[in-house]
Amino acid sequence: MTTPVLEARDVTMRFGGLTAVRSVDFTVNEGEIVGLIGPNGAGKTTFFNCLTGLYVPTEGTVSYKGTVLPPKPHLVTKAGIARTFQNIRLFANMTVLENVLVGRHTRTKEGLWSALLRGPGFKKAEKASEERAMELLEFIGLAGKRDHLARNLPYGEQRKLEIARALASEPGLLLLDEPTAGMNPQETRATEELVFAIRDKGIAVLLIEHDMRFVFNLSDRVSVLVQGEKLVEGTPEVVQADERVIAAYLGEPFEGDPGEAEAAEVEAAEAAADATSTTSTKGDAQ
Amino acid sequence: MTEIAKTAPAARGLLPLPLAAARALILTGGIATAASAFLAWTWTSEFPGNLTINGYPGGLQWLTFTAGVLTALFALAAYGIKGLGWLLPAKNNAPLFLSALAGFAVTWYAVIAISVELGGLVNLEPGGYIAALASLLPVLGALSLPEQLGDDTKENLKAYITKAEKIPAPQPLAPWAERLVITVVTALGLGVFTYGIDTEYGELFIGYLLVVAFSMWALHTAGLLDRLSRLTAHHRGFTLLMGFLAAIAFPFTQTNDHYTNIGVNILIFATVALGLNIVVGLAGLLDLGYVAFLGVGAYTAALVSGSEFSRFSGVQFPFWASALTGAAASLVFGVLIGAPTLRLRGDYLAIVTLGFGEIFRIAVNNMDGDSGPDITNGPNGIPSIPDINLFGLNLGEANDIGGITLGRFANYYLLMVVIMAIIVLVYTRAADSRIGRSWIAIREDETAATAMGINGFRVKLIAFALGATLAGLAGTVFAHVTYSVVPNPYQFAGAAPPNSAFLLAAVVLGGMGTVAGPLLGAALLYLLPEKLVFLQEKSLLAFGIALILLMRFRPEGVIANRRRQLEFHETGQTDVPDTTTLTDEPAVTTKAGA
Numbered sequence: 102m103t104t105p106v107l108e109a110r111d112v113t114m115r116f117g118g119l120t121a122v123r124s125v126d127f128t129v130n131e132g133e134i135v136g137l138i139g140p141n142g143a144g145k146t147t148f149f150n151c152l153t154g155l156y157v158p159t160e161g162t163v164s165y166k167g168t169v170l171p172p173k174p175h176l177v178t179k180a181g182i183a184r185t186f187q188n189i190r191l192f193a194n195m196t197v198l199e200n201v202l203v204g205r206h207t208r209t210k211e212g213l214w215s216a217l218l219r220g221p222g223f224k225k226a227e228k229a230s231e232e233r234a235m236e237l238l239e240f241i242g243l244a245g246k247r248d249h250l251a252r253n254l255p256y257g258e259q260r261k262l263e264i265a266r267a268l269a270s271e272p273g274l275l276l277l278d279e280p281t282a283g284m285n286p287q288e289t290r291a292t293e294e295l296v297f298a299i300r301d302k303g304i305a306v307l308l309i310e311h312d313m314r315f316v317f318n319l320s321d322r323v324s325v326l327v328q329g330e331k332l333v334e335g336t337p338e339v340v341q342a343d344e345r346v347i348a349a350y351l352g353e354p355f356e357g358d359p360g361e362a363e364a365a366e367v368e369a370a371e372a373a374a375d376a377t378s379t380t381s382t383k384g385d386a387q
Numbered sequence: 388m389t390e391i392a393k394t395a396p397a398a399r400g401l402l403p404l405p406l407a408a409a410r411a412l413i414l415t416g417g418i419a420t421a422a423s424a425f426l427a428w429t430w431t432s433e434f435p436g437n438l439t440i441n442g443y444p445g446g447l448q449w450l451t452f453t454a455g456v457l458t459a460l461f462a463l464a465a466y467g468i469k470g471l472g473w474l475l476p477a478k479n480n481a482p483l484f485l486s487a488l489a490g491f492a493v494t495w496y497a498v499i500a501i502s503v504e505l506g507g508l509v510n511l512e513p514g515g516y517i518a519a520l521a522s523l524l525p526v527l528g529a530l531s532l533p534e535q536l537g538d539d540t541k542e543n544l545k546a547y548i549t550k551a552e553k554i555p556a557p558q559p560l561a562p563w564a565e566r567l568v569i570t571v572v573t574a575l576g577l578g579v580f581t582y583g584i585d586t587e588y589g590e591l592f593i594g595y596l597l598v599v600a601f602s603m604w605a606l607h608t609a610g611l612l613d614r615l616s617r618l619t620a621h622h623r624g625f626t627l628l629m630g631f632l633a634a635i636a637f638p639f640t641q642t643n644d645h646y647t648n649i650g651v652n653i654l655i656f657a658t659v660a661l662g663l664n665i666v667v668g669l670a671g672l673l674d675l676g677y678v679a680f681l682g683v684g685a686y687t688a689a690l691v692s693g694s695e696f697s698r699f700s701g702v703q704f705p706f707w708a709s710a711l712t713g714a715a716a717s718l719v720f721g722v723l724i725g726a727p728t729l730r731l732r733g734d735y736l737a738i739v740t741l742g743f744g745e746i747f748r749i750a751v752n753n754m755d756g757d758s759g760p761d762i763t764n765g766p767n768g769i770p771s772i773p774d775i776n777l778f779g780l781n782l783g784e785a786n787d788i789g790g791i792t793l794g795r796f797a798n799y800y801l802l803m804v805v806i807m808a809i810i811v812l813v814y815t816r817a818a819d820s821r822i823g824r825s826w827i828a829i830r831e832d833e834t835a836a837t838a839m840g841i842n843g844f845r846v847k848l849i850a851f852a853l854g855a856t857l858a859g860l861a862g863t864v865f866a867h868v869t870y871s872v873v874p875n876p877y878q879f880a881g882a883a884p885p886n887s888a889f890l891l892a893a894v895v896l897g898g899m900g901t902v903a904g905p906l907l908g909a910a911l912l913y914l915l916p917e918k919l920v921f922l923q924e925k926s927l928l929a930f931g932i933a934l935i936l937l938m939r940f941r942p943e944g945v946i947a948n949r950r951r952q953l954e955f956h957e958t959g960q961t962d963v964p965d966t967t968t969l970t971d972e973p974a975v976t977t978k979a980g981a
């Protein structure tokens with residue numbers, strides 16, 4: 102058995118009284134595209150932040166290819182996990198190329214001295230970085246806009262650039278937080294192609310998405326998070342057919358009497374947690 | 388674009404004059420303004436600059452003359468006179484109006500100053516009235532030029548002061564011609580700067596500021612400054628070299644050591660501002676106690692200078708050693724202060740650095756042997772710092788070079804030019820590298836930067852330490868130039884530079900993240916309190932008002948960052964809807980990532 106690329110164990114994140122993520126176990130295997138879905142406020146982004154060290158999980162551990170990650174974002178990126186953000190966080194006043202070059206930070210090491218002295222090593226490294234960044238820009242189709250400011254790109258291209266910037270760190274796992282949010286159907290389709298192309302480069306992908314068609318088309322495996330807990334996990338077909346998922350998405354709990362509804366939901370979620378532990382994760386990944 | 392503008396029916400002037408008359412008014416008005424500078428404006432030479440002579444301009448009249456000539460040149464260019472087309476590439480009206488305003492502002496300022504200072508309009512000769520009238524004509528003419536006007540007067544006025552939307556690409560020049568342009572502009576720049584530093588009285592300096600500000604604005608709206616920055620971007624090395632040469636040339640144009648002294652102080656102040664620009668402009672760390680690092684450098688140099696009042700009076704380091712010691716001491720202080728504080732973000736960092744800055748001043752005030760260890764002599768400071776001896780050359784003594792006497796301050800000035808050149812090199816090289824990009828990334832979005840693998844604390848500490856080191860290096864020269872070090876200048880805010888507030892203002896006002904910005908800002912902020920002595924205690928107030936105005940109308944500073952310029956030029960993207968562009972403050976509901 103190969104070690105999974107990502108293995109989160111028993112991850113819990115509490116904000117004061119609110120438990121945003123509750124005892125989530127999660128694995129992503131080599132070459133897999135995994136979808137993470139769930140209603141708004143389910144804790145998907147919080148879970149991402151726990152994985153990438155932006156939040157220190159209250160409990161639990163995250164390991165990448167077998168080694169436990171320290172909860173420091175830069176170390177996580179260095180280890181090989183890169184991410185994008187739900188509401189795009191590009192370096193707005195830097196050019197497209199510079200954004201990608203910043204993504205190369207962990208894979209280069211020229212410090213202040215070498216920048217000041219500008220020896221041949223520095224020039225070589227800068228040139229190599231630029232070439233690599235340009236390759237990535239070609240890959241996502243933004244090479245022609247290398248000198249544009251990130252802030253001046255249309256929305257869809259900003260999302261693409263964020264992916265290129267993440268890829269620049271040469272990750273083994275890419276986390277995408279709602280990569281198609283705000284995109285039109287054509288752009289969404291293009292993104293689909295892009296995700297497949299990324300997987301074909303040998304990079305595992307974990308993505309949060311609201312566009313169900315997109316998610317079920319892409320993913321080898323889909324996980325459903327509801328109220329911070331993993332409700333169901335399985336192949337797209339299994340998940341699509343699951344009644345609890347449909348119920349969670351109809352969102353009844355939040356209308357009417359919240360207190361009762363929440364209690365019911367917790368119960369449902371707990372039952373679900375038991376259920377998921379029986380459906381083996383391994384068998385689902387085809 | 389221009390086609391539409393021409394055929395659209397609403398193109399009309401703010402004043403109802405026909406186009407031909409308006410143009411003629413600007414041209415004749417400009418010439419008349421220039422000519423009126425040759426008349427006597429007042430009867431007594433009590434008003435500084437002697438404006439009483441018919442046939443030869445004096446003082447403020449030279450400024451009126453310059454502005455009048457500029458207006459006339461723009462007017463001729465608007466007529467399409469051959470050879471002047473480059474002055475008005477976009478054929479817009481704003482440069483005409485603004486250059487006319489330059490003449491109007493300086494002339495009316497002069498006339499009003501004469502009347503007020505000498506006590507009444509009776510002190511004006513007819514020439515004064517003629518000048519005032521003449522300078523009004525081109526303003527009226529310019530306001531009659533047709534523009535796309537609406538109903539809103541404020542918006543309408545705006546049409547006359549904004550830059551043309553589309554500036555046609557310049558005809559390609561041969562590289563040597565481009566270099567010639569840069570050379571001529573540098574020489575002009577040196578002339579303008581030198582004139583400003585050499586102004587002998589406050590009125591002249593105000594008039595100078597008026598003319599320079601409006602003229603530069605006019606050149607900017609004409610698109611000439613953009614063209615120039617494109618040229619300089621093409622010939623970066625050459626431009627730096629010319630700038631360096633111009634800086635060296637300055638003391639050779641001076642006959643009075645007093646102005647060279649101002650030059651030295653501007654350079655020191657500007658050097659420190661450039662160091663602060665790494666911290667504030669690149670890394671986005673608001674440091675309100677930065678002047679303390681200048682102090683650390685100055686005190687260190689004073690202690691090892693061999694001054695008999697130094698605690699270590701027996702020790703006299705050669706300059707290179709004391710410069711390194713001062714810089715190293717600042718570096719250590721920078722790391723000591725930075726290590727605990729740089730984990731804080733934004734406002735907290737500002738408050739803590741403000742505190743540390745004050746602690747430095749209070750500490751050196753108390754280390755006098757009574758309230759603390761005997762190191763700095765307390766409020767008396769360390770006087771009688773000997774002059775620097777550089778390779779056997781005593782900087783305190785005047786030398787003759789090619790028939791021109793270079794005094795003590797000129798020597799220090801040249802030393803500072805070298806140090807400044809080093810610091811400019813450090814700044815530009817650091818900014819354009821992996822570390823510089825990570826500073827900017829941290830400034831833009833710290834969370835995203837750390838998620839891209841940047842160790843935020845580490846790169847911030849490097850920025851902080853580098854900034855401190857550069858300030859310390861400048862401080863070592865500062866101690867020698869001023870003969871003594873005392874705690875007083877190293878405070879947060881004061882009426883005269885250096886102090887942290889002025890340094891920060893120099894960076895913000897000049898333009899964060901640029902090289903030229905802080906240099907210009909520092910020069911301006913040093914000269915203002917120096918020249919406008921009458922403002923005295925009110926200078927802080929005036930300075931505050933000026934800052935507010937600037938931040939309201941040009942928040943990016945006088946010199947805009949290349950990144951911000953890119954927004955207007957190289958992308959040429961006007962079709963991006965506002966809603967899809969990034970805002971500075973992403974709408975995050977949760978602290979990280981959301």
Ligand SMILES: Nc1ncnc2c1ncn2[C@@H]1O[C@H](COP(=O)(O)OP(=O)(O)O)[C@@H](O)[C@H]1O
Pocket residue numbers: 116119121139140141142143144145146147148977978979981
């Ligand atoms: N930094 C934070 N402090 C307090 N509460 C938070 C924080 N981040 C997220 N939350 C809460 O955690 C819950 C899950 O949010 P989030 O992970 O953004 O959901 P999703 O991405 O699934 O829509 C929400 O109730 C949100 O308010």
Ligand SMILES: [Mg+2]
Pocket residue numbers: 145146147187981
């Ligand atoms: Mg989310």
